[in-house]
Amino acid sequence: MTADLSIAHPSLHADSGFWNDPYPFYDKLRSIDPVYKGTVLKYPGWYVTGYKEAAAILKDIRFKNRIPLPEASTKYQNLSHIQHDMLLFKNQSDHKRMRMLIGKEFTAKTAESLRPCIKETVHDLLDQVQIKKTADLVSEFAFPLASLIIAEILGVPKEERYQFRQWTADVIQAIDLTRSRKTLVRASDTAGRLTSYFRDLIHKREAHPQQDLISRFIMEEQLSKEEVLATCILLVIAGHETTVNLISNGVFTLLKHPEQLSALRENPSLIETAVEECLRYDSPAQLTARTASEDCEINGKTIKKGEQVYILLGAANRDPSIFDQPHKMDIQRKPNPHLAFGRNAHFCIGSSLARIEAQIAILTLFERMPKLRLAAHRLEYRKLIGFRSLKELPVVIG
Numbered sequence: 001m002t003a004d005l006s007i008a009h010p011s012l013h014a015d016s017g018f019w020n021d022p023y024p025f026y027d028k029l030r031s032i033d034p035v036y037k038g039t040v041l042k043y044p045g046w047y048v049t050g051y052k053e054a055a056a057i058l059k060d061i062r063f064k065n066r067i068p069l070p071e072a073s074t075k076y077q078n079l080s081h082i083q084h085d086m087l088l089f090k091n092q093s094d095h096k097r098m099r100m101l102i103g104k105e106f107t108a109k110t111a112e113s114l115r116p117c118i119k120e121t122v123h124d125l126l127d128q129v130q131i132k133k134t135a136d137l138v139s140e141f142a143f144p145l146a147s148l149i150i151a152e153i154l155g156v157p158k159e160e161r162y163q164f165r166q167w168t169a170d171v172i173q174a175i176d177l178t179r180s181r182k183t184l185v186r187a188s189d190t191a192g193r194l195t196s197y198f199r200d201l202i203h204k205r206e207a208h209p210q211q212d213l214i215s216r217f218i219m220e221e222q223l224s225k226e227e228v229l230a231t232c233i234l235l236v237i238a239g240h241e242t243t244v245n246l247i248s249n250g251v252f253t254l255l256k257h258p259e260q261l262s263a264l265r266e267n268p269s270l271i272e273t274a275v276e277e278c279l280r281y282d283s284p285a286q287l288t289a290r291t292a293s294e295d296c297e298i299n300g301k302t303i304k305k306g307e308q309v310y311i312l313l314g315a316a317n318r319d320p321s322i323f324d325q326p327h328k329m330d331i332q333r334k335p336n337p338h339l340a341f342g343r344n345a346h347f348c349i350g351s352s353l354a355r356i357e358a359q360i361a362i363l364t365l366f367e368r369m370p371k372l373r374l375a376a377h378r379l380e381y382r383k384l385i386g387f388r389s390l391k392e393l394p395v396v397i398g
């Protein structure tokens with residue numbers, strides 16, 4: 001057991017297996033209370049594992065979106081600065097305005113128009129993987145795919161995108177409950193680098209506009225310069241982290257469920273429901289946080305003004321009151337109203353893009369590599385509570 005992963009309750013201790021499989025712990029938590037008040041790591045708050053309660057809070061505008069950073073410290077200045085102008089942490093009218101302007105660039109139709117570019121990128125990457133005997137599908141496939149596509153959309157030069165892997169990992173670490181002062185300082189330093197990188201790129205695009213998203217954002221009168229900057233950083237982080245997890249967790253889960261994989265191989269048109277099930281079964285983003293702006297009653301409990309709420313999306317997606325046999329992976333599951341992309345006002349803007357990328361990546365991989373198998377059966381996840389992120393996905397090409 002990791003002492004620091006206990007919630008203040010005698011029967012609630014996550015053991016060291018938590019990082020590989022957090023779901024038994026979430027079941028235990030939900031069975032005690034789907035809206036549980038306690039402290040995880042050093043963070044006191046309400047931990048929500050019930051689906052109905054999670055959905056109710058996501059819908060309730062009295063709960064505001066923000067990352068609570070340690071206050072009054074100049075050490076985290078860069079981090080709080082970029083957070084201040086990010087869509088994800090805006091509320092009400094500012095959120096509506098930014099969401100409308102950014103959202104029109106991420107419609108289902110726009111994502112659909114990227115299909116040929118995604119297909120070509122998937123094939124190029126698999127050409128490299130296929131000539132090898134073994135490969136790590138996180139670093140050699142899922143990550144470069146997500147990275148190349150978001151770089152293409154934004155207009156980040158391909159040769160400059162390599163630095164984003166570490167930068168994204170640093171920022172993700174800082175918004176996770178597992179963060180330490182050290183990771184926060186490092187992330188704030190990284191936020192400074194991201195800021196100067198994008199300030200530079202924005203200057204270049206101001207001087208010489210291109211056919212890319214950054215140039216279009218710059219021309220948008222209703223977006224301030226700081227908002228353009230924060231949006232580029234948010235998109236680059238969102239585009240690099242979660243889609244990688246969806247593809248790699250999805251491939252790993254299918255390889256561990258050969259009967260499901262055979263059904264998909266026999267009937268590739270199941271790819272859409274299969275990706276929805278991957279999103280539910282091992283949700284790439286596992287947690288989102290809110291702060292109550294006034295006293296609110298949820299499930300008979302009063303969440304007081306200023307209290308922090310942690311919505312465990314991955315736990316809500318395994319709630320037996322909504323999903324029949326929630327721990328069963330079923331690529332034909334219907335309906336599948338998972339909360340993997342959140343819900344309501346902050347519902348993921350990149351959901352169509354992520355879905356198409358994952359559908360093409362997973363299907364093409366299994367079509368091109370019929371003998372693909374895992375090179376190890378127990379894989380390690382990064383020690384994050386907010387994200388389900390494999391460190392590596394070693395496979396034998398066969």
Ligand code: HEM
Nearest residue numbers: 087088238239242243246285288341342346348349350354
């Ligand atoms: C499998 C991939 C993805 C997952 C699981 C995911 C998950 C999420 C979730 C859960 C939220 C809501 C957070 C909240 O309510 O606090 C969110 C919001 C957001 N996502 Fe994604 N995301 C994914 C891919 C992407 C991609 C590819 C992009 C951009 C290219 C993106 C951009 C955003 C943005 C900008 C928001 C903020 C929306 C707002 O606040 O109005 N996401 N995402």
